Amino acid sequence: MLFIFGLLVMVSCSSSKPVVRTTKKSTPTARTTKKPVAKTTTNKSNQKSSRDSSKPVTEVLEATSSVKVTTEVVLKYIDDFKEIAKENMRQHGIPASITLAQGILESGVGQGSLSKRANNHFGIKCHKEWNGPSVRHDDDAAQECFRKYSDPADSYRDHSLFLTSRSRYASLFSLPKDDYKAWAKGLRAAGYATDTKYPDKLISLIERYQLNQYDDEVLRNSSTISKKIELPNNKNNLEYIVVKGDTLYSLSKKFNISIDEIKQNNNMKTDSLSVGQVIYLK
Known part of the structure; x- marks a missing residue:
C-alpha cells in the first residue's frame, strides 16, 4: 500500500509541472507585442524629411553653363555682386534683381566654364563691334566667339550697355522698375533667350533668394533725387x-x-x- 501511495504522489507532481511552465512563458509574449518600435522610427523619419524639404541643399543651373552648386555658394555670389547690380540699376535702369538672376543662371554662379575662363557672366558673344579679348566656347554652334573681361564687374557693366544700346530692348525700359516678372517676360519676348522657360527660371531665382529687395533699396534711395527737367519748345533750354x-x-x-x-x-x-x-542736348 505504501508503494502504491508513493506512486500516486509522484504522478500527481509530474502532471502539474507543464501548467507552471506555460504560465511563465505567456508573460514575455504579452510584453513583446506592446513595444512601439515602429511608431517611434516613423515619427523620426517624418521629422527629418520635413526639415530636409524646407530648404534646397543644391541648385542646378543651366544656361551657357550647367553646374550643380550649394545654396551657400549662391548666397555668396549674391553678396559679391549685389552692389554692382544696384549701381547698374541706378545708372542704366535695369532692375538689380533681373541682373543678379541672369548672372546666377548664366554663369552658374561664377562656376561655369565661360565665367571662369573669361569672366563672362552673361554669355555675351563677340558681335561685330567687339574689339577686345575673346575666347571660343561651344554654345548654339561649336567654338563660338565670346567676350573676355579682366574682371567680372566689367561683364556686369557690359551687360547693361548691351541692353541699353540695342533698339530691340527699348520696350523694356518703359516697364516699372519694380516689376521683375514683366522684365523677365519682356527679355524673352525681345529675343534675349531662345529658352521658353527662361522667364520662369529668372522669376524662380528672384523669389527664392528675394532678389527684388535690392530693387526696393535702389528705388527708395532714388526717390529723393530731383525730378527731371522737361524741355519745352525753347532753344535756350538745353539741359x-x-x-x-x-x-x-x-x-x-x-x-x-x-x-x-x-x-x-x-x-x-x-x-x-x-x-x-546733367545732360547737355545742344
Whole structure:
C-alpha cells in the first residue's frame, strides 16, 4: 500500500509541472507585442524629411553653363555682386534683381566654364563691334566667339550697355522698375533667350533668394533725387537731368537727337548714364 501511495504522489507532481511552465512563458509574449518600435522610427523619419524639404541643399543651373552648386555658394555670389547690380540699376535702369538672376543662371554662379575662363557672366558673344579679348566656347554652334573681361564687374557693366544700346530692348525700359516678372517676360519676348522657360527660371531665382529687395533699396534711395527737367519748345533750354530708366537710346528718341550727338555734346566716352546727371542736348 505504501508503494502504491508513493506512486500516486509522484504522478500527481509530474502532471502539474507543464501548467507552471506555460504560465511563465505567456508573460514575455504579452510584453513583446506592446513595444512601439515602429511608431517611434516613423515619427523620426517624418521629422527629418520635413526639415530636409524646407530648404534646397543644391541648385542646378543651366544656361551657357550647367553646374550643380550649394545654396551657400549662391548666397555668396549674391553678396559679391549685389552692389554692382544696384549701381547698374541706378545708372542704366535695369532692375538689380533681373541682373543678379541672369548672372546666377548664366554663369552658374561664377562656376561655369565661360565665367571662369573669361569672366563672362552673361554669355555675351563677340558681335561685330567687339574689339577686345575673346575666347571660343561651344554654345548654339561649336567654338563660338565670346567676350573676355579682366574682371567680372566689367561683364556686369557690359551687360547693361548691351541692353541699353540695342533698339530691340527699348520696350523694356518703359516697364516699372519694380516689376521683375514683366522684365523677365519682356527679355524673352525681345529675343534675349531662345529658352521658353527662361522667364520662369529668372522669376524662380528672384523669389527664392528675394532678389527684388535690392530693387526696393535702389528705388527708395532714388526717390529723393530731383525730378527731371522737361524741355519745352525753347532753344535756350538745353539741359536735362537723368532719372532712373533713362538711356541714351530713350533720350535720343525723346528729344529727336542722335546718340552720337549726345555723347559729343557731353564728352562721353561710354554709354553710361547716372541718375541725377546733367545732360547737355545742344
